[in-house]
Amino acid sequence: NAGVTQTPKFRILKIGQSMTLQCAQDMNHNYMYWYRQDPGMGLKLIYYSVGAGITDKGEVPNGYNVSRSTTEDFPLRLELAAPSQTSVYFCASSYGTSGWETQYFGPGTRLLVL
Amino acid sequence: TQLLEQSPQFLSIQEGENLTVYCNSSSVFSSLQWYRQEPGEGPVLLVTVVTGGEVKKLKRLTFQFGDARKDSSLHITAAQTGDTGLYLCAGEDYSAGGTSYGKLTFGQGTILTVHP
Numbered sequence: 053n054a055g056v057t058q059t060p061k062f063r064i065l066k067i068g069q070s071m072t073l074q075c076a077q078d079m080n081h082n083y084m085y086w087y088r089q090d091p092g093m094g095l096k097l098i099y100y101s102v103g104a105g106i107t108d109k110g111e112v113p114n115g116y117n118v119s120r121s122t123t124e125d126f127p128l129r130l131e132l133a134a135p136s137q138t139s140v141y142f143c144a145s146s147y148g149t150s151g152w153e154t155q156y157f158g159p160g161t162r163l164l165v166l
Numbered sequence: 167t168q169l170l171e172q173s174p175q176f177l178s179i180q181e182g183e184n185l186t187v188y189c190n191s192s193s194v195f196s197s198l199q200w201y202r203q204e205p206g207e208g209p210v211l212l213v214t215v216v217t218g219g220e221v222k223k224l225k226r227l228t229f230q231f232g233d234a235r236k237d238s239s240l241h242i243t244a245a246q247t248g249d250t251g252l253y254l255c256a257g258e259d260y261s262a263g264g265t266s267y268g269k270l271t272f273g274q275g276t277i278l279t280v281h282p
Contacts, residue, residue, distance in 0.1 A: 056208075083268050092175075094254055094272030095209070102267050110269065142208050146268050152197035152216055152258055153268060157208025 054078050056158035058143050064164045065133040073128040073161050075143030082148035084126040085110075085155065086118065088139040095142060101126055102148060133165045168193040170257055172273035179245055180281050187240045187276045189255035196258050198238045199270070200229055203252040212240075245280045252277050 059074045077084065082103050087095035097110030101120040115137060117129040126145075130137060140162050144155040173188050189198070197216040201209035213222050215231035215238060222229045226249075228241040242249055253276045259269040 085268070085270075087272075092274070092277075094170075094172075094256075094274045095270075096272070097259075097269055100267060100269060108267075111271075144208070148268065152199070152214050154211045154214070155268065155270065157210070159206070160208055 056143055056145055056156050058141075058158035058161050060161060061159070062162045062164075064166060065130075066166060067133060067135065069133050070129070070131050071133070071163075073130070073141055073143075073163075075126045075128065075158060076124050077126075077143075077145040077156070078124065079145060079147075079156065080123060081145035081156075082123070083146045084120065085144045085146075086116070086126070086128045087142045087144065088112065089142060089160075090139050098128065098141075130163075135165050137163065138165045139163060168195070168257060168259060168271045170255055170271055170273035172253075172255055172276050174276060175274065176277050176279075178279045178281065181247055182244050185242050185245055185278070187253055187255075187278075189238045189240075189273050191236050191257065193257075194235050196235070196266070198231055198235075198258075199256045200238070200240055201254040201256060203254060203275075209254055242278075245278075247280050247282050250278060250280050 056077045085100045086098040099118040101107045143158045146153040146155045200212045203209040218235045219233045220231045226243045255273045256270040258266045259271045
């Protein structure tokens with residue numbers, strides 16, 4: 053199993069550009085999550101999904117969009133990038149049978165908006 | 167949104183010393199997790215505590231969940247250089263009411279550096 057994979061690993065965007073961060077998992081997990089981690093801070097939840105076709109906002113959803121057309125993939129879309137979106141983005145997944153299950157994290161995507 | 171505060175934010179110690187990291191909240195959490203994160207990687211789960219007063223041991227690491235389920239601590243005995251990393255606590259987020267769907271609220275983390 054590859055686990056949770058994320059692409060790209062690093063990206064530089066200009067203000068106003070758009071991009072999609074890719075996330076895929078091969079563990080047949082129902083639940084998937086997107087977090088952002090700013091320097092010296094913990095992780096904040098952007099969006100989450102409890103299954104294909106079902107998504108909902110987390111704590112910091114503004115400026116982002118998600119979709120979940122398959123169990124495996126959960127892409128995060130940034131529209132009109134802003135310097136405040138400079139961060140490290142982590143995707144995670146879990147089985148979804150109980151709230152306190154292990155979340156498996158990907159290696160992250162480092163995004164710099166200039 | 168429920169808040170988790172970790173202390174200290176930074177910890178620099180010598181190999182062989184003991185240390186404790188604290189995670190506190192004014193909210194009750196049904197479960198609390200501790201993660202370790204190394205530079206350039208995602209967090210990796212160390213332990214989940216779900217019962218008030220629960221104590222779990224993982225080799226030299228001891229985790230405790232407060233009786234009121236509002237706080238937790240991580241104690242490392244005889245720290246080693248391999249323990250260096252960012253330690254994060256995370257609580258299950260029921261801020262929207264009902265099912266948490268596994269949503270987590272994270273503390274800001276404790277950066278631990280163990281010197282040889």
